[in-house]
């Protein structure tokens with residue numbers, strides 16, 4: 001079976017006190033029993049926190065949770081990261097000001113963003129300057145120095161995503177990645 005992931009990414013590129021917030025979220029998720037408290041080798045990235053029984057209450061299809069898979073954990077990111085859909089490139093990037101498609105330009109800017117933490121992108125067509133999240137892009141990607149990647153989990157409930165947004169104090173992007 002191919003692995004996939006669902007990431008919850010704050011729509012804040014440079015999240016303040018991200019390490020502290022990551023700990024808060026981990027504590028919350030372990031208190032509701034959604035993840036195991038000990039780290040283990042349960043993601044395709046770093047060490048993570050494996051799925052636990054309480055996760056059944058926060059997803060739409062509890063029977064699809066990866067209890068019988070080795071790759072079943074939550075991986076936490078606290079460094080600038082591009083959460084992609086699995087595709088190497090975006091197919092469309094629309095400037096919110098001039099509505100022009102700046103995809104080709106955006107590709108290089110995105111990688112610059114990751115290496116320099118330069119949060120604003122200037123549209124080459126109209127000169128408007130916007131944070132990276134303000135552009136409309138397809139497929140959906142996320143850009144932040146904080147993010148929560150759930151490996152092989154299934155769709156979260158709307159209520160859970162809302163609660164996650166309350167805990168983070170901002171809107172989130174939910175990014176589906178297929179490997």
Ligand SMILES: [Zn+2]
Nearest residue numbers: 095098123126
């Ligand atoms: Zn523009």
